[in-house]
Amino acid sequence: MATPLSEDKIAKALSDLDGWSHEDDKLKKDFSFDNFRDAIAFINRIAFEAxxxxxxxxxxxxxxxxxxxxxxxxxxxxxxxxxxxxxxxIESLYNA
Known part of the structure; x- marks a missing residue:
């Protein structure tokens, strides 16, 4: 079983993750693209890495x-x- 991180550890990590937030026990971020095709391509790249x-x-x-x-x-x-x-x-895929 994985060990949950402390609030302090999460806050420290978020300082290196631009635009990410910690809400409802989740790390969250919204990404925008020029069009639907680019958004879906991003999802596909995430799928392989995940x-x-x-x-x-x-x-x-x-x-x-x-x-x-x-x-x-x-x-x-x-x-x-x-x-x-x-x-x-995910950040590295978005910034690639």
């Missing part, structure tokens, strides 16, 4: 926007190191 990490985000898409929420099921729906790792990966 599968590699065996950690799957909540994804929500409307036209050119993608909203992401991360928490760890086997930690009672709390934020763990797995979520921080995936958030960093």
């Amino acid at each position: 599968e590699e990490q065996v950690h799957h985000p909540e994804l929500f898409n409307v036209y050119n926007s993608v909203s992401i929420a991360l928490s760890t099921h086997d930690a009672g729906g709390k934020v763990t190191e797995k979520d921080l790792k995936l958030a960093k990966t």
